Amino acid sequence: MPGIKRQMAMVMDLNKCIGCQTCTVACKTLWTASEGMEHMFFNTVNTMPGEGTPRGWEAMGGGFPGGEAQLGKLPAIGEFGDAWKYNHEEVFYGGKGQDVHLGVQGEAPTWGPNWDEDQGGGEFPNSFFFYLPRLCNHCTHPACKEACPRGAIEKREADGVVVVNEDRCRGYRHCMEACPYKKIYFNHVSQVSQKCIFCFPRLEQGVAPACARQCPGRVRFVGYRDDQDAPIWKLVDKWKVALPLHPEFGTEPNVFYVPPSAPARFDADGRMDESKPRIPDEYLVSLFGERVLEALQTLAGERAKAARGERSELMDLLIAYRWQDMFGGFDRDPQTIKWVEA
Amino acid sequence: MKTFSTDHPLASLLDPAGSPWSAVAATVVALDGTPLAMQPTAAVRNSWRDRPIGAVRSVEVRALQSADALAFHLRWADDAANRDHGDNTVFPDAAAIALPLHADAPLITMGAPGAPLTAWFWRADSGNQGFEVRAEGPGSTRITGRTVQANALWSDGVWQLVLARSLAGEGTADSIALASGQASRFGVAVWEGAHGERGGLKAFSGDWRELLLA
Numbered sequence: 001m002p003g004i005k006r007q008m009a010m011v012m013d014l015n016k017c018i019g020c021q022t023c024t025v026a027c028k029t030l031w032t033a034s035e036g037m038e039h040m041f042f043n044t045v046n047t048m049p050g051e052g053t054p055r056g057w058e059a060m061g062g063g064f065p066g067g068e069a070q071l072g073k074l075p076a077i078g079e080f081g082d083a084w085k086y087n088h089e090e091v092f093y094g095g096k097g098q099d100v101h102l103g104v105q106g107e108a109p110t111w112g113p114n115w116d117e118d119q120g121g122g123e124f125p126n127s128f129f130f131y132l133p134r135l136c137n138h139c140t141h142p143a144c145k146e147a148c149p150r151g152a153i154e155k156r157e158a159d160g161v162v163v164v165n166e167d168r169c170r171g172y173r174h175c176m177e178a179c180p181y182k183k184i185y186f187n188h189v190s191q192v193s194q195k196c197i198f199c200f201p202r203l204e205q206g207v208a209p210a211c212a213r214q215c216p217g218r219v220r221f222v223g224y225r226d227d228q229d230a231p232i233w234k235l236v237d238k239w240k241v242a243l244p245l246h247p248e249f250g251t252e253p254n255v256f257y258v259p260p261s262a263p264a265r266f267d268a269d270g271r272m273d274e275s276k277p278r279i280p281d282e283y284l285v286s287l288f289g290e291r292v293l294e295a296l297q298t299l300a301g302e303r304a305k306a307a308r309g310e311r312s313e314l315m316d317l318l319i320a321y322r323w324q325d326m327f328g329g330f331d332r333d334p335q336t337i338k339w340v341e342a
Numbered sequence: 343m344k345t346f347s348t349d350h351p352l353a354s355l356l357d358p359a360g361s362p363w364s365a366v367a368a369t370v371v372a373l374d375g376t377p378l379a380m381q382p383t384a385a386v387r388n389s390w391r392d393r394p395i396g397a398v399r400s401v402e403v404r405a406l407q408s409a410d411a412l413a414f415h416l417r418w419a420d421d422a423a424n425r426d427h428g429d430n431t432v433f434p435d436a437a438a439i440a441l442p443l444h445a446d447a448p449l450i451t452m453g454a455p456g457a458p459l460t461a462w463f464w465r466a467d468s469g470n471q472g473f474e475v476r477a478e479g480p481g482s483t484r485i486t487g488r489t490v491q492a493n494a495l496w497s498d499g500v501w502q503l504v505l506a507r508s509l510a511g512e513g514t515a516d517s518i519a520l521a522s523g524q525a526s527r528f529g530v531a532v533w534e535g536a537h538g539e540r541g542g543l544k545a546f547s548g549d550w551r552e553l554l555l556a
Contacts, residue, residue: 068384068388069383069384069385069388070385070388070389071385071386071388071389074430074431075430076428076429076430076431077429077430078429143385146383146384146385147383147385147386148383149381149382149383149386149480149481149541149542150481150482150483150541151481170483170540170541171427171540172540172541173430173540174383174385174386174541176430177385177389178385186427186430188427191427
């Protein structure tokens with residue numbers, strides 16, 4: 001992209017995500033704990049197939065369908081899932097002992113982040129699911145930035161991270177309409193749009209984003225998109241096993257996914273049936289495009305190679321024997337830094 | 343439009359239903375939607391192509407001038423008052439009076455580089471806080487002052503709004519200085535929040551109108 005020197009990127013291996021939401025909580029604690037941000041999760045993890053967060057986002061529009069910029073639906077707080085209110089005060093400090101229990105207060109919620117967690121797809125015994133973690137894709141062709149009439153969204157020259165300039169933002173929410181991934185929130189207290197900042201204050205100190213560093217599953221690779229010595233370039237460009245989500249949206253995401261495989265199917269007699277995959281190809285194609293079939297083939301081939309005891313660079317990369325190697329040089333321990341709150 | 347001078351203090355002018363206003367003749371200003379081609383981004387232009395811009399079609403404008411302040415009274419029909427952002431999906435109603443800061447400032451583009459305009463702006467979620475803003479082209483609006491007072495009243499499908507400020511202003515280049523006997527110009531804009539109008543999506547008076555201060 002013109003004006004961008006380098007682009008930060010992320011690859012997530014969906015075969016390793018266990019849906020623990022540690023990434024979600026790491027982000028929530030760090031960035032969206034203030035007033036007006038209660039309903040915000042810059043990072044979400046949803047069970048797929050599922051309606052996602054916000055509910056039904058994949059059909060909300062936006063992006064560049066057919067190459068033309070379009071505004072899509074403006075997601076409501078209720079579709080993200082508002083913050084549920086609990087009786088923490090009463091339970092922990094009310095002096096009522098065992099007489100009270102923690103519970104959601106007020107009207108019973110009808111939606112929330114990963115509300116359909118335990119549903120998934122397919123029919124028993126061939127049911128299937130996988131987790132899909134999402135954050136802002138820090139797109140090369142950011143629909144949010146291009147829709148804002150005030151030029152309030154910037155793509156940082158040094159690292160391609162897409163940020164909202166809250167001094168310019170007047171809360172018009174065209175960015176929320178334009179983002180086809182629906183990863184922008186409106187803060188009703190400060191009256192500005194807010195989104196994932198790829199932890200750029202950490203990047204500037206050589207520290208990987210919190211969602212990546214805190215991930216217990218070694219799911220997330222981080223680094224410059226063009227660093228040929230680091231895993232991102234190898235997974236995306238060399239091995240071609242990491243793909244953007246919904247490439248047809250036309251925004252050119254810089255977050256990529258290694259597609260999931262599932263255990264073999266059972267046939268009608270209860271025998272293993274390797275003739276077709278448990279997760280239907282057409283479902284994965286609907287998420288990652290046609291290239292996903294080639295990626296799955298490469299993964300299966302390299303997996304078989306490793307199973308035969310042969311060396312596979314790809315499997316070694318995905319196993320991530322050395323945790324720090326996942327971060328493309330952004331592996332500094334944040335505890336070695338004296339952070340100062342602005 | 344001529345402003346009328348009044349002996350009433352500013353405080354009584356701030357009541358949109360107050361008696362000082364009932365004696366003032368209204369100037370009816372027809373409003374048009376801002377042109378699609380003027381919307382600054384392709385996403386907005388493409389998505390509003392088949393959607394009418396500018397839900398409010400006319401506004402009654404009155405102006406009263408006390409010894410040291412100027413107050414505008416706007417009155418327009420609106421079936422429902424939108425006072426906040428709803429559940430993300432609606433926008434607060436809003437209105438503004440634009441005034442030129444430069445002889446060549448075009449109203450249709452919210453001024454131009456080197457030819458700014460100012461506006462006294464009210465939005466339904468800002469209470470009595472009005473804003474002085476400055477713009478030099480589409481998307482360039484910024485708040486420059488907070489001495490504009492606003493008071494709005496909605497009942498029976500009608501908004502009535504008073505926007506008032508001292509004649510002298512804040513004494514800065516961003517704050518228009520007004521004085522008795524002066525000839526200036528004004529424009530009007532109304533945003534219908536329920537219709538998704540915000541920013542450059544609004545109904546406006548098309549071009550400057552004459553404003554003669556008493």
